[in-house]
Amino acid sequence: MSIQVRTMADMMASGESPDILFWVGCAGSFDDRAKKITKALVKILNHCKVNFAVLGTEESCTGDPAKRAGNEFTFQMQALMNIELLNGYEVKKIVTACPHCFNTLKNEYPELGGTYEVIHHTQLIQDLINTGKLTLADNGTFKGKKITFHDPCYLGRANDVYEAPRELIEKLDAALVEMKRCKTNGLCCGAGGAQMFKEAEKGNKEINIERTEDAIETSANIIATGCPFCNTMMTDGVKHFEKEEDVKVMDIAELIANAADL
Amino acid sequence: MQQLIFGVLTLSSFGFFAFNLRKIGQNIHMGMPLDRSDRKAERWRTMLLVALGQKKMFTRPIPALLHLALYASFVITQIELIEILVDGMSGSHRFFQNSLGGFYTFVISFIEVLSVLAFIGTVAFLARRNMLKLPRLNMKELAGWPKQDANLILVFELILITFIFTMNGADEVLQTYAGNSNGFAISSWLGPILFEGKSTHTLHVLEQIGWWGHIIMVYTFMNYLPYSKHLHIFMAFPNTYYSKLAPKGQFTNMQSVTNEVKLMLDPNADPYAAPAADAAPSRFGAKDVTDLTWKNLMDAYSCTECGRCTSACPANTTGKLLSPRKIMMDTRDRMVELGDFKRKNGQDAEDGKSLLGSYITEEELWACTSCNACVQECPVNIDPLSIIIDLRRFLVMEESKVPTELTGMLTNIENNGAPWQFAPTERMNWANED
Numbered sequence: 001m002s003i004q005v006r007t008m009a010d011m012m013a014s015g016e017s018p019d020i021l022f023w024v025g026c027a028g029s030f031d032d033r034a035k036k037i038t039k040a041l042v043k044i045l046n047h048c049k050v051n052f053a054v055l056g057t058e059e060s061c062t063g064d065p066a067k068r069a070g071n072e073f074t075f076q077m078q079a080l081m082n083i084e085l086l087n088g089y090e091v092k093k094i095v096t097a098c099p100h101c102f103n104t105l106k107n108e109y110p111e112l113g114g115t116y117e118v119i120h121h122t123q124l125i126q127d128l129i130n131t132g133k134l135t136l137a138d139n140g141t142f143k144g145k146k147i148t149f150h151d152p153c154y155l156g157r158a159n160d161v162y163e164a165p166r167e168l169i170e171k172l173d174a175a176l177v178e179m180k181r182c183k184t185n186g187l188c189c190g191a192g193g194a195q196m197f198k199e200a201e202k203g204n205k206e207i208n209i210e211r212t213e214d215a216i217e218t219s220a221n222i223i224a225t226g227c228p229f230c231n232t233m234m235t236d237g238v239k240h241f242e243k244e245e246d247v248k249v250m251d252i253a254e255l256i257a258n259a260a261d262l
Numbered sequence: 263m264q265q266l267i268f269g270v271l272t273l274s275s276f277g278f279f280a281f282n283l284r285k286i287g288q289n290i291h292m293g294m295p296l297d298r299s300d301r302k303a304e305r306w307r308t309m310l311l312v313a314l315g316q317k318k319m320f321t322r323p324i325p326a327l328l329h330l331a332l333y334a335s336f337v338i339t340q341i342e343l344i345e346i347l348v349d350g351m352s353g354s355h356r357f358f359q360n361s362l363g364g365f366y367t368f369v370i371s372f373i374e375v376l377s378v379l380a381f382i383g384t385v386a387f388l389a390r391r392n393m394l395k396l397p398r399l400n401m402k403e404l405a406g407w408p409k410q411d412a413n414l415i416l417v418f419e420l421i422l423i424t425f426i427f428t429m430n431g432a433d434e435v436l437q438t439y440a441g442n443s444n445g446f447a448i449s450s451w452l453g454p455i456l457f458e459g460k461s462t463h464t465l466h467v468l469e470q471i472g473w474w475g476h477i478i479m480v481y482t483f484m485n486y487l488p489y490s491k492h493l494h495i496f497m498a499f500p501n502t503y504y505s506k507l508a509p510k511g512q513f514t515n516m517q518s519v520t521n522e523v524k525l526m527l528d529p530n531a532d533p534y535a536a537p538a539a540d541a542a543p544s545r546f547g548a549k550d551v552t553d554l555t556w557k558n559l560m561d562a563y564s565c566t567e568c569g570r571c572t573s574a575c576p577a578n579t580t581g582k583l584l585s586p587r588k589i590m591m592d593t594r595d596r597m598v599e600l601g602d603f604k605r606k607n608g609q610d611a612e613d614g615k616s617l618l619g620s621y622i623t624e625e626e627l628w629a630c631t632s633c634n635a636c637v638q639e640c641p642v643n644i645d646p647l648s649i650i651i652d653l654r655r656f657l658v659m660e661e662s663k664v665p666t667e668l669t670g671m672l673t674n675i676e677n678n679g680a681p682w683q684f685a686p687t688e689r690m691n692w693a694n695e696d
Contacts, residue, residue, distance in 0.1 A: 158511025193632030204581030
């Protein structure tokens with residue numbers, strides 16, 4: 001199925017306005033693995049006939065990694081430019097598949113003049129299912145599978161979203177198994193705070209290895225997550241243990257798209 | 263004579279305590295301003311749940327119950343202190359016993375039962391620290407004074423409880439000699455076991471030792487607090503009241519930077535215009551405790567070094583140098599050092615040291631993933647992450663000390679609006695790829 005995506009500029013030119021803006025994010029736009037998550041979400045949006053748009057080439061980094069790295073100048077330059085663009089398009093509601101973009105847009109843009117209703121894609125998908133716009137096919141994709149959910153720090157502890165992704169997993173024909181450290185006690189994948197873009201400091205173990213051990217201990221077939229950076233870290237962790245055949249790392253959007261035969 | 267000694271002891275104890283509290287207040291006020299006067303109802307609720315109700319302690323139920331025994335007995339014993347003050351000043355003996363009757367027996371019995379529980383709790387805590395060697399209570403940042411401090415507090419508590427039972431036990435035996443009983447829950451059977459058969463004179467002396475020992479330990483303990491991590495018994499209350507109520511992921515906005523960035527982005531701005539009244543501070547980010555907010559400094563005084571933060575820290579558990587507890591301990595040590603120095607040498611005096619550099623290293627700061635596990639774990643809502651980020655801000659914006667790979671990331675964001683080297687024109691390519 002081919003995907004249909006329109007840009008804000010395109011919509012504006014034809015006098016239309018979307019109900020919601022899909023903030024794709026840098027990972028979702030450029031990272032090969034994360035692009036698959038982006039497309040899975042678009043398939044869901046298309047299937048449910050959601051009237052959405054993306055910023056396309058006008059989108060720019062929210063500034064999150066700069067802010068976490070301590071560079072408030074670079075962060076605010078990005079933020080103020082993005083806010084000018086978003087306000088220009090009179091954006092009211094934003095969905096994103098990246099918890100870092102989610103946190104920054106939702107919590108850190110208002111003080112700089114950008115106030116929007118911002119939701120994580122798991123929340124949007126949950127809403128689509130609850131309102132009957134999306135139904136999962138009984139296709140047996142996940143029958144007998146065990147799925148564990150790795151809480152992204154910027155979705156969980158940072159913003160107290162723990163249930164939306166879990167409710168979605170429970171809608172699949174699979175068993176949700178929790179890691180010993182989950183929800184408020186969830187262990188970081190190691191990518192946050194701009195660590196994604198640098199080598200880890202000297203230690204005796206990589207954080208993603210420690211976290212992948214937690215996941216493997218549950219004997220889950222699938223490690224589900226809701227963050228492109230967590231996805232990278234956990235995928236690397238699974239490779240480290242040479243478990244690629246037995247354990248897949250997938251985003252919630254991909255799980256749902258598969259279960260809905262999209 | 264006794265009343266005079268008691269009066270002098272009481273006044274000097276409270277006087278010295280007040281003197282030290284004032285210093286603590288002054289030290290906290292070295293911090294930068296921060297407005298936490300909003301959402302009062304929510305703040306009271308947070309304080310009641312987290313400080314009074316110890317909500318966050320109960321994520322680990324066994325230590326929580328032991329801690330609750332100590333905490334409850336500490337709070338309830340303060341009721342008895344009222345009587346001790348009255349007796350000490352007037353020379354009376356159990357001033358409230360006759361007037362309150364059965365209620366008095368109940369209150370003292372309640373105190374006695376809690377004291378036994380507290381005794382058990384204290385012994386368990388000593389064993390856990392020194393025999394079981396719980397990892398988080400035996401890390402290198404606790405070597406020396408912090409470890410001694412922890413053990414001293416527990417020993418103080420044991421002595422205090424011993425004095426209470428010496429006093430009540432001896433008193434009970436004296437009562438039985440006269441054919442009566444105080445009827446307190448523990449001492450009515452413990453007293454005879456310990457002191458049955460002793461002479462009336464010896465019992466009077468024991469009762470006095472217990473009474474004086476108790477009050478002297480209370481005053482010692484009170485005046486020990488300002489020098490100890492145990493100060494958390496008071497600081498937990500204001501500290502939870504002034505908790506950060508915003509989502510944990512929301513970092514502070516630097517208004518001084520906003521002003522400059524807006525000027526840069528505004529083509530009509532007059533670059534020579536006089537700076538606004540709230541002009542940029544002398545420094546971006548924090549180098550020393552005086553650059554942190556008063557809440558960061560209050561956090562440091564509230565820390566009881568339990569190490570739950572550090573045991574949950576992904577960097578620490580994988581062998582990195584960072585320990586959120588050490589960040590808080592360093593902040594307090596530096597604040598006390600600088601506060602004392604300024605009181606001695608004047609407010610504008612500099613001692614050539616700073617929190618960043620003299621206490622906290624860059625390697626610690628760069629190990630943080632900003633995951634908020636330390637913030638989540640803290641039983642009194644301390645926020646070590648906020649200090650870490652403010653120190654990073656100073657490193658990056660004032661000193662340009664950025665790890666090399668991060669320089670690349672920052673340059674990419676500035677040049678092409680993404681942390682990686684992709685052209686903005688490629689941003690939509692995903693939509694047309696298979």
